[in-house]
Amino acid sequence: MDLRIGGRVKWALAGRSLAALLAYDVLNPSAYAAAQDTNLNLVCSGNSYKKDGPFPTPETFTLKIDGKKPVFIGGPGSEKPVKARTIASNEIQLKFATGKFTGEYFNFTGDLFLIHNDGRLTRLMCKPS
Numbered sequence: 362m363d364l365r366i367g368g369r370v371k372w373a374l375a376g377r378s379l380a381a382l383l384a385y386d387v388l389n390p391s392a393y394a395a396a397q398d399t400n401l402n403l404v405c406s407g408n409s410y411k412k413d414g415p416f417p418t419p420e421t422f423t424l425k426i427d428g429k430k431p432v433f434i435g436g437p438g439s440e441k442p443v444k445a446r447t448i449a450s451n452e453i454q455l456k457f458a459t460g461k462f463t464g465e466y467f468n469f470t471g472d473l474f475l476i477h478n479d480g481r482l483t484r485l486m487c488k489p490s
Contacts, residue, residue: 400426404488405473406419406486407484407486408420409483411480424487431447443459453467453468454467462483463475472487
């Protein structure tokens with residue numbers, strides 16, 4: 362009986378330590394301040410989904426994030442990247458819009474979601490180019 366209680370106490374203490382560490386990382390603004398000031402040139406690849414489409418379509422986009430400057434995104438068939446209007450920018454996400462879609466880039470995971478005006482959803486994973 363004592364061994365099980367001791368094991369649960371150790372597990373609970375380990376869980377609290379992990380939770381405290383994760384909370385510190387999430388609430389530490391200095392870690393994100395440096396990250397937001399860097400230049401990111403990303404290549405994002407994934408799939409585009411239609412509501413009534415039988416299969417996803419592979420897509421590749423380029424994404425350039427340069428600190429406080431405007432976001433540039435280039436899609437398939439576009440000769441040069443398009444300047445996007447920034448809607449929101451914080452430690453977790455960058456939300457932007459162009460004439461064809463609204464995009465959300467997640468800083469922690471590198472995920473990029475594009476919601477197109479024609480109803481398509483594009484889900485991409487970004488990596489440095």
